[in-house]
Amino acid sequence: GAVVSQHPSWVICKSGTSVKIECRSLDFQATTMFWYRQFPKQSLMLMATSNEGSKATYEQGVEKDKFLINHASLTLSTLTVTSAHPEDSSFYICSARDWEVSGELFFGEGSRLTVL
Amino acid sequence: AQKITQTQPGMFVQEKEAVTLDCTYDTSDPSYGLFWYKQPSSGEMIFLIYQGSYDQQNATEGRYSLNFQKARKSANLVISASQLGDSAMYFCAMRDFSGGGADGLTFGKGTHLIIQP
Numbered sequence A: 001g002a003v004v005s006q007h008p009s010w011v012i013c014k015s016g017t018s019v020k021i022e023c024r025s026l027d028f029q030a031t032t033m034f035w036y037r038q039f040p041k042q043s044l045m046l047m048a049t050s051n052e053g054s055k056a057t058y059e060q061g062v063e064k065d066k067f068l069i070n071h072a073s074l075t076l077s078t079l080t081v082t083s084a085h086p087e088d089s090s091f092y093i094c095s096a097r098d099w100e101v102s103g104e105l106f107f108g109e110g111s112r113l114t115v116l
Numbered sequence B: 001a002q003k004i005t006q007t008q009p010g011m012f013v014q015e016k017e018a019v020t021l022d023c024t025y026d027t028s029d030p031s032y033g034l035f036w037y038k039q040p041s042s043g044e045m046i047f048l049i050y051q052g053s054y055d056q057q058n059a060t061e062g063r064y065s066l067n068f069q070k071a072r073k074s075a076n077l078v079i080s081a082s083q084l085g086d087s088a089m090y091f092c093a094m095r096d097f098s099g100g101g102a103d104g105l106t107f108g109k110g111t112h113l114i115i116q117p
Helices: none
Strands: A003-008 A008-013 A019-025 A032-038 A044-051 A067-073 A075-079 A090-096 A105-106 A112-116 B003-006 B008-014 B019-021 B024-026 B033-038 B046-052 B064-069 B074-079 B088-096 B111-116
Touching: A003 A090, A003 B046, A008 A019, A019 A032, A019 A090, A019 B088, A032 A067, A032 A075, A044 A067, A044 A112, A067 B003, A075 A090, A105 B046, B008 B019, B019 B111, B024 B074, B033 B074, B046 B074, B074 B088
Parallel strands: A008 A112, B008 B111
Antiparallel strands: A003 A019, A019 A075, A032 A044, A032 A090, A067 A075, A090 A105, A090 A112, B003 B024, B019 B074, B033 B046, B033 B088, B064 B074, B088 B111
16 A cells, blocks of 8 residues: 655754654655644644645644745655754654545654754 | 544553444534544554545444444444554544645544553
8 A cells, every 4th residue: 555654753853953854655646745743642733734846835823934844746745843942842744645546645654853 | 613522531441342432523514534543652643444424334444433423423433342452542533525724634632542451
């Protein structure tokens, strides 16, 4: 079945640095990818919709300049947490929809960010 | 606006028993889809089952079945013959197909299921 891969799985960084998380669809083209954030023992919150070749659509309350999303190709979307702070520590998950086969939504493995 | 409610923060169930995880939803859109995902401690999201709002029959996938009661806006997940490996967080989610707005899923807060031997 379709696979979505995220990298890195774990990242620890110092406060003030920027961190990039990649989301790749391995065997299908994804014109749309989604980025979620999950706090411990809480639900996943949709942060933004990443659109290939155009600007991302952010959910209300999500800072665009803080969470930069780039969808440069049909198989890759990146989320960059700029000037990360400890409150940005979270589990970030991406998903992508395989429209050509079933329209099913596939999730990446997730990336755990810890900002010291 | 969409809303998903899972009222059971945690559940303890004896192995081999059936378990029902509750999910109610609220939407004004006539066309929508309901999903259940399993999230083990590793964090990955595993798709379990899907129910479309116009589907006439309740969805089933192996040991998983969805008790869809449209009038009550309820989409409970039933796991038959629970196994130790079923211990995980379970999320109910919804996506509306009526167009407009974000296309991503709206998730409930989840239910932490623990299967006891």
